[in-house]
Amino acid sequence: MRARRTAPRLLAAVLFLALAVQGTPATAGAAERRHDVVTWAASADRTGDAVAGRGYRLAVRTSVGGDDLRIRLSNAFGDRPVTFDSVYVGIREQGAALVRGSNRRLTFAGGRSVTVPAGATVRSDPLPGRLAAASDLLISIHSPDAAGPATGHGMAMQTSYLTQGDHTGEEDAVNWKDTTGSWFYLDAVSVRTSATTGAVVTLGDSVTDGWQSSSDLNRRWPDYLARRLRKSSLTTVKGVANEGISGNKVLADGAGPSALHRLDRDVLSQPGVRTVFLFEGVNDIKAHSGVTAQDMISGYREIIERVHAAGKCVVGATVAPFKGWPEWDPAAESVRRDVNAFIRDSGEFDAVTDFDRILRSPYDPQRILPVFDGGDHLHPDDKGMQAMADAVDLATLDCEHADG
Known part of the structure; x- marks a missing residue:
């Protein structure tokens, strides 16, 4: 054995x-152009x-x-x-x-x-x-x-x-x-590989960071995504950099600098990045801080603008349900619903992955499906993490904004 x-x-x-x-x-160098691509990040x-x-x-x-x-x-x-x-x-x-x-x-x-x-x-x-x-x-x-x-x-x-x-x-x-x-x-960590090969950076909070997944087994949803990408012929995006921070917010510093404040260092500075996958917002919404849907939309728009200015794609993911978490209330749910409508329908993201649809219960769409619930009604377990990765349309990780 x-x-x-x-x-x-x-x-x-x-x-x-x-x-x-x-x-x-x-x-090898004569046969093709080569460049550095991030292969791991935190x-x-x-x-x-x-x-x-x-x-x-x-x-x-x-x-x-x-x-x-x-x-x-x-x-x-x-x-x-x-x-x-x-x-x-x-x-x-x-x-x-x-x-x-x-x-x-x-x-x-x-x-x-x-x-x-x-x-x-x-x-x-x-x-x-x-x-x-x-x-x-x-x-x-x-x-x-x-x-x-x-x-x-x-x-x-x-x-x-x-x-x-x-x-x-x-x-x-x-x-x-x-x-x-x-x-x-x-x-x-980066490696040098074909210039046609790119990477996706997953920008997010504790769900992306992997909380409630199994330790030491690489079962965060970006890990499952990396496994899919290795086997796929749909895209030449192969690198995955996990830039999740537990407790992180889009708008305000706290558990690490906000997504807006760390975008350049954590994401855009990484070599070979073709796509930014933005899945963040629940910590802003559930904090009872008075953040409105319009505040969130303004933050998302700034990230989209800066990512596009850098020549990258940006995929948006809907905010997953969290009813049962202590900070959930109907007001937060209303903001989440409006934010998700923007992500799905505005057309401002290059592509959308609907994690809300994948994770929610059909009996109570404000709650995470019990089979995917890691136990606190906000963070998915290993099965939920895999379902999230499986929901990503790999072909959408390339777009017209990408600079290759």
Whole structure:
């Protein structure tokens, strides 16, 4: 049984290492234009206090495959520079252990160390080698001097690992005993692939972030979408970047910067993005803050305008039902209904996915269908997450605004 579990990871490691010495064949570059495409991402926020000398071994799964892996480190919420003196990436074997021989050092402008200014991000140099789609990576980083607010992603729905001291180059799990449910400092991974290949960014809140899906199993609805895209011939959009933040709003900062305030950094700055999938608004509506349907529509219109100005498609998703959640009331339901009418009927989005129709109960359309209810009447379970992904018309992820 162990051999069967290991085989796919070992194959991925072989692919990852195959070009390590010789680099990408020159004929590949001559045959087609290539560009960088985001293959994994997590929206940045303040994540507790930084700890000097700590190491992080962060578990992530790619969506699209390609060559020349690069990562992006973020100090967006730091109040001082942070130095990373050792960064490695390898193929995960099990837990915090890597497939033997797959752990490789990343460099930054040719050096092993990089200092990221407060409020900034930095990308690594390309790492030669082929990386398969759906690879489980462990990205190990160490900072000798981290202090002040740490930047990361609080609700990962994924177990990663901690240590004290620099153990980034080690492939075994001996020194990685402590665990965390957050990602720290890492906010994107990209690969280089055909210029005809693009990515979709899912911009949303806790439903997109994956709350009530099964931890460590990659069952968020964007994960199910990535699985569909890998098998589909309907679109050349293959990368999926999950930019959900639990509690996030379209209009107001709070649980992270609002969608309006983080659109550029979390979404439009990612390489190879062709489509923005906007599924957000329930936190604005249910907060009893006096937000009206017209307020929401104005926010959506600003996002649409900015996405189109950047040459991207924007797909809108209707706000799902949430009756039974403590903040639901008829006034909030009225706003949700009016907002959904705009999303469905205005024609201002390039395409629409009707998550409300997919998730609602036929017996009480203000409630989520019980078989999809994760238990709190707002967040779908694994079945609901899969139903959402299955509802996306993959062909709509391309449109006339896309710049390719």
